[in-house]
Every structure is written in structure tokens, then in C-alpha cells.
Amino acid sequence: MSGQTRLARWLSSEVVRVALLLALVAVSTSVSGLLVRVDHLVFDIGQRLNWRDMPADVLIIAIDEDSLNRLGRWPWPRDRHARLLRTLCASKPAAIAVDIAFSEIGDDTQADAALGDAVAACGNVVLPLVIEATAVGGQLLESPPFHSLLAAAAGIGRIGVRLDEDGIARSVDLREGIGSATWPLLAEEVLRVARQLPARPVSGPVTRPTADDRPAASHALVREQTRRFEFVGPPGTVPRLSYASVLEGRVAPEMFAGRIVLVGATAVGLGDFLPTPVSALDQPMSGVELQANALLSMRDGRLIRVLPLGPTLLAAALLAAIPLLWLPRLMPLPGLLVSTLWVLALGAVCARLPGLLQWWFAPGGTLVAALFAFPLWSWRRLEAACRHLDEELRQLRAVLPDGQENVAFPGRIEQLGFEQRIAWVQAAQRTMQALEAQRHEALTLISHDLRAPLASVVCQLESGAPCDPQQLLPPLRRALGMVQSFLWLARAEALDRRQMKELDLTSLLHQAADESWALAEHRRLPIVRSLPDDPVWITGNFEALERSAVNE
Structure with a gap:
């Protein structure tokens, strides 16, 4: 491969x-x-980078610090809210949302009646429903406006937003209720009354509940169709007017014509204030402005699905x-x-x-x-x-002979660090380069030694003079011996150490002496064996060692 x-x-x-x-x-x-x-x-981060232009047709009537200073401490008489509604309705706004809970009948029945008459006369006022616990960890209750006010309202919507794990308000539930998800958002009801709901419904059809509608079987809070909503900007982005200024007639009536008006508290310590993605923890957003942001996202089709x-x-x-x-x-x-x-x-x-x-x-x-x-x-x-x-x-360890300079291979390669491995390879490369230089030098010497005898023979043959073959044999034999030695050296260098085995050097030398006996007898030379009786164990290649012994 x-x-x-x-x-x-x-x-x-x-x-x-x-x-x-x-x-x-x-x-x-x-x-x-x-x-x-x-x-x-x-x-x-995406919300902070996604601010849009604030539409001019949504307006907040703010119960702010200035209004409290001029009109007195909270709560205010309900006939005051009735006067505000009559002032607003005279300008024919598209819808009015009042983010103030009127769950219980007040002490002044005439003021309650005046508020109910004002709501009924306007015909486009949406009031809030609050889902709250009776005590810490207690039973949840749905608290709509009191009976006569409920009947006069053009719509009832739930206020409140969902807090995520970090306590930040990013989401709303389009349907929520105790026992069943019955109540729509205040923002949705305002858009329905203003006839500005998007062509594609944001939730299912709404069955208008009455004051006597209460789930009998379950007291669990049921939420459906959770959506995230976009923010048009940090707290204070939605245009607002002071409650006192409007009530005292210091705002031109045409300011409210055709607009959606939300009435709610923005004074610190009054109403609900929540941290949002576009506000720091020390600058929370008022509940009425949260409702305005949810309303704009719903109307513009920009509610976010998860x-x-x-x-x-x-x-x-x-x-x-x-x-x-x-x-x-x-x-x-x-x-x-x-x-x-x-x-x-x-x-x-x-x-x-x-x-x-x-x-x-x-x-x-x-x-x-x-x-x-x-x-x-x-x-x-x-x-x-x-x-x-x-x-x-491993390959270098098998190829390189032992004892070479700068290369001492460890017992187990796996125990080396990464840098040590690189150092071993670099040292082995240097050794290979040194061996290559030695080989090149040997080839140069061999070629020089071969050139002399062969050149002598060639000169004698080219001279054309008669020559005795016996005179040509010595240089040719010397050249042949050099070539044979070079071949043996090359074969020895090509041996793979992994294929070498343990063998008895004494037996190997005895066999080499036996093979040399015929040649020694022909030349009348004695063979003297001076070998130990005990085996001498070495690691090597039998044929190469035997050839070396015979040649010696």
C-alpha cells in the first residue's frame, strides 16, 4: 500500500x-x-444589536414620579382614572390598555361606577387579569376586574411575562390559566380591539371568559405557546407622557388619535419592574413597557419561536x-x-x-x-x-548497527516523550548521513583501486604487442577480489538485524574449516584448529559469517 x-x-x-x-x-x-x-x-447580545425604529402609533401614559408629586400618593381614587379615560376616548384612540389591577370593589361605589361607565363609553378599553398566589407558595388565583368592570371592558388580557433561569424577562406565554390555558395576553387583546392583529393568528381562537368561569378540577398553572419577543430598545424607548399632564389637559388631544395607548406605572417602587436583555440589573423595565414591546413584536409578526x-x-x-x-x-x-x-x-x-x-x-x-x-x-x-x-x-533501530555514534536506542520507545522521540530520530538521521558519507568514501577508494589493475590490463591489450596471459592474470584476480569483497560488504550491510538468530560460533568455524580443507589440500597448506570446546553463542547471519570465515 x-x-x-x-x-x-x-x-x-x-x-x-x-x-x-x-x-x-x-x-x-x-x-x-x-x-x-x-x-x-x-x-x-443579539437583542442589543437588533434595535428597530420605534413606531409612532404606540404611546404610554406613565404614572411616574412627577404624577405622584402632583396628584398625591398611590392609590388614587378610581374616578380619577375615569376622568383620564374620558379625556383619552374623546380623541378616538385605536385602543386603550390599562395596566392597573381592579380586582376588588373599592370603598367608593360611586367612583367604581364612574370608572365602569367610562370604560363602557369608550368601548375599546382592555383591562388586565392577574394570576397570583394567595401567599408565599400558596394556591394560585385568577384575579380579573370586579364584575361590573369586567362586563364593561372590550377585552381582558393577562399581564406578566416569563422569567428565564437567570431571572431575565425574555418570553411570554400566549395562553395561560389555572387548570387550562384560557387567557390571552393583554397585548393580544389590545391588538384585537384595535383591529391590528396580524393576518396570521399568533394563537388559537379566544373564548371570552366570564367572571364565573373558574376551573374546577385543577389548580395547576397551565402555559401554552411560549414565545420570545423583541425589544425596540432599552428602558424608556417607547414614547411616554405623564399621567398628570394628560389629566390636566396640558397635552394636545390629537396626540392620541388612532394610536394604541397603554396606561401603567413607571415610578420606581410602584408596579412591577423586571430586568431584560436590553437593560442592566440596576435599570429594569416597567411592566407596562414590557407589554408595549410584546405588543409591537406580536403586531409586526416578530414573535420568536424556540x-x-x-x-x-x-x-x-x-x-x-x-x-x-x-x-x-x-x-x-x-x-x-x-x-x-x-x-x-x-x-x-x-x-x-x-x-x-x-x-x-x-x-x-x-x-x-x-x-x-x-x-x-x-x-x-x-x-x-x-x-x-x-x-x-523501530526501523532505524533494526537498520543501524549497534554502537554507532550519537545513537543509543532506549529499551521501550513508548516510554519516551514526544520531544525525545524527535531527538532520537534526528540523532539517527545524523548517523545515517555519516554512514552514507563513509559508504561514498569507500566507493571512491574501491573505484580507484579497481582502476589501476584494470587500466594496466587494458593498456597491454590495446598496445597490440604479444603478451603472456600469465602476466594478465594477477591484476585481473586482484580486481576480481576487490569486486567480490565489495559485494560481500554490500550484502552484509543489507542484512536485516531482525532476521538474525542465535548460533554457535565454534560450530560455524569448524564447518568453515571443513569447507576449506579441499582447497588447503590442493595448495598443500595445513589447517590448524584452535577452538574452545564449549559453545560460543552469538547473534548473526550464519551464511554471512561462514563466508567471512572461509574468505579469511
């Missing part, structure tokens, strides 16, 4: 292994919810493998830079996705996999490099 084929197979197998490992990291992290705060952070768990895990697994498109093709530094850009781009796209497509994909698991992609792939590369170095060391 060629080196390129082995490399291609290694790459394909490693890409599959790392892709599966990254997918496992992404899926397990997404399922565990360990990085849910990272998901929220990415969403919040991608279900199944598609989220599938997308996380697929995105986790994306870095393997470039990591096998790039060197470490470019791979690190591209992987870093990928993490930043992935976070930016996920942050902008809700504003672009109104879908939210929790990117925590995918971001973790993207951060792990480069280290994991580098680890696999280092493992492959270590295996390659180990194989090279």
Missing part, C-alpha cells in the same frame, strides 16, 4: 472519529442544559462537524485562526437569527463543539505523528 493511500485512509477514518466525538459533545451539552446561561447571553429539542440536537450535531471541512487541509496556525473565526461567526449568526428569521436556536452545545474542534483534531494529529515516529525509530 502506497504512502498516499495510507494517508487518505487515515484522514477519512480520523475525520469520522472526530466528527462523531464533536457531535457527541454538542448533543450532550445541549441536552444537559449546562450552558443555558451562555445561550441567554448570545440571545441578549427551535424544538429534536431539530436543535440535529442542527448542533451537523454544525459541530463543520470545522472538519478545513482542519485536515490546513496547517496548525491557519487552522487555529479559521476555527476562531468560525466560533465568532457562529455566535454572531445565532445572535442575529431571531431578528432575521424569528427563530431561536440555542447555540451553547455547538459553540462548545466549535471550541473543542481544533484541540481534538490537533490531538489526533499528534497521535498520528507519534505513531509515525515510533515506526521510524
Whole structure:
């Protein structure tokens, strides 16, 4: 198998292994919810980068500090709210939402009646329903407006938003109720009354509940159709007018014509204030402004759906493998830079996705996999490099003779560190270069020694003079001996140490002496054996050692 084929197979197998490992990291992290705060952070960054122009047809009448200073402390008489509604209704607004709970009948029945008459006369006033606990950890109750006010209202909507694990308000439930999800959002009811609901319904049909409608079987809170909503800006972005200024007639009536008007508290310590993605913890957003943001998102079709768990895990697994498109093709530094850009781009796209497509994909698991992609792939590369170095060391250990300068191989290669492996290979390379230089020098000497006898023979033959063959034999025999010695040396260097075996040197020399007996007898030379009686064990190649002994 060629080196390129082995490399291609290694790459394909490693890409599959790392892709599966990254997918496992992404899926397990997404399922565990360990990085849910990272998901929220990415969403919040997207909200801060996604501010839109504030529409001019939504207005808040704020019960602010100035109004409290001028009109007195809270709560105010209900006939004051009745006067405000009559002032607003005279300008014919599209709808009026009052974010003030009127769950109980007041002490002043005439003021209650005046408020009910004003609500009925307007015909487009939406009032809130509050779902609250009777005590800490107590039973939940639905608290709509008192009976006569409920009958006069053009719509009843639930106020309140959902808080995520970090205590930040990002989501609303389009339907909620005790025992069954019956009540719509206040924002939806306001849009219905104003006839500004989007063509595509945001939720199912609404059955208008009455004051006597109460679930009998269950006291559990039921929520349906959770959506995240967009923010048009930080707290204070939605235009607002002071309650006192409107009540005292210091605002032109045409300011409210055709607009959606929300009445609610913005004074610190009055009403509900919640932290949001576009506000710091020391600058929360008032409940009425939260309702305005939810209303705008609903009207503009910009409520954000959360991608279900199944598609989220599938997308996380697929995105986790994306870095393997470039990591096998790039060197470490470019791979690190591209992987870093990928993490930043992935976070930016996920942050902008809700504003672009109104879908939210929790990117925590995918971001973790993207951060792990480069280290994991580098680890696999280092493992492959270590295996390659180990194989090279084993081959060099088998090829190089013992005792060579600067090379002393350890007993176990696996015990070496990565840098030590590289040092051993470099030392072996230097030794190989030294051996190659020696071989080149030997070839030069051999070629020089062969040239002299052969040149002598060639000169005698080219001279044309008669010559005695006996005069040509000595230089030719000398040249033949040199060639034969060179061949034996080459064969000895080509021997593989792994194929050498233990053998008895004494027996080998006896056999070499026996083979030389006929030649010695022909030349009338004695053979004297001076060998030990005990075996002498060595490691080597029998044929090469026997040939060497015979030649000696």
C-alpha cells in the first residue's frame, strides 16, 4: 500500500472519529442544559444589536414620579382614572390598555361606577387579569376586574411575562390559566380591539371568559405557546407622557388619535419592574413597557419561536462537524485562526437569527463543539505523528548497527516523550548521513583501486604487442577480489538485524574449516584448529559469517 493511500485512509477514518466525538459533545451539552446561561447571553447580545425604529402609533401614559408629586400618593381614587379615560376616548384612540389591577370593589361605589361607565363609553378599553398566589407558595388565583368592570371592558388580557433561569424577562406565554390555558395576553387583546392583529393568528381562537368561569378540577398553572419577543430598545424607548399632564389637559388631544395607548406605572417602587436583555440589573423595565414591546413584536409578526429539542440536537450535531471541512487541509496556525473565526461567526449568526428569521436556536452545545474542534483534531494529529515516529525509530533501530555514534536506542520507545522521540530520530538521521558519507568514501577508494589493475590490463591489450596471459592474470584476480569483497560488504550491510538468530560460533568455524580443507589440500597448506570446546553463542547471519570465515 502506497504512502498516499495510507494517508487518505487515515484522514477519512480520523475525520469520522472526530466528527462523531464533536457531535457527541454538542448533543450532550445541549441536552444537559449546562450552558443555558451562555445561550441567554448570545440571545441578549443579539437583542442589543437588533434595535428597530420605534413606531409612532404606540404611546404610554406613565404614572411616574412627577404624577405622584402632583396628584398625591398611590392609590388614587378610581374616578380619577375615569376622568383620564374620558379625556383619552374623546380623541378616538385605536385602543386603550390599562395596566392597573381592579380586582376588588373599592370603598367608593360611586367612583367604581364612574370608572365602569367610562370604560363602557369608550368601548375599546382592555383591562388586565392577574394570576397570583394567595401567599408565599400558596394556591394560585385568577384575579380579573370586579364584575361590573369586567362586563364593561372590550377585552381582558393577562399581564406578566416569563422569567428565564437567570431571572431575565425574555418570553411570554400566549395562553395561560389555572387548570387550562384560557387567557390571552393583554397585548393580544389590545391588538384585537384595535383591529391590528396580524393576518396570521399568533394563537388559537379566544373564548371570552366570564367572571364565573373558574376551573374546577385543577389548580395547576397551565402555559401554552411560549414565545420570545423583541425589544425596540432599552428602558424608556417607547414614547411616554405623564399621567398628570394628560389629566390636566396640558397635552394636545390629537396626540392620541388612532394610536394604541397603554396606561401603567413607571415610578420606581410602584408596579412591577423586571430586568431584560436590553437593560442592566440596576435599570429594569416597567411592566407596562414590557407589554408595549410584546405588543409591537406580536403586531409586526416578530414573535420568536424556540427551535424544538429534536431539530436543535440535529442542527448542533451537523454544525459541530463543520470545522472538519478545513482542519485536515490546513496547517496548525491557519487552522487555529479559521476555527476562531468560525466560533465568532457562529455566535454572531445565532445572535442575529431571531431578528432575521424569528427563530431561536440555542447555540451553547455547538459553540462548545466549535471550541473543542481544533484541540481534538490537533490531538489526533499528534497521535498520528507519534505513531509515525515510533515506526521510524523501530526501523532505524533494526537498520543501524549497534554502537554507532550519537545513537543509543532506549529499551521501550513508548516510554519516551514526544520531544525525545524527535531527538532520537534526528540523532539517527545524523548517523545515517555519516554512514552514507563513509559508504561514498569507500566507493571512491574501491573505484580507484579497481582502476589501476584494470587500466594496466587494458593498456597491454590495446598496445597490440604479444603478451603472456600469465602476466594478465594477477591484476585481473586482484580486481576480481576487490569486486567480490565489495559485494560481500554490500550484502552484509543489507542484512536485516531482525532476521538474525542465535548460533554457535565454534560450530560455524569448524564447518568453515571443513569447507576449506579441499582447497588447503590442493595448495598443500595445513589447517590448524584452535577452538574452545564449549559453545560460543552469538547473534548473526550464519551464511554471512561462514563466508567471512572461509574468505579469511
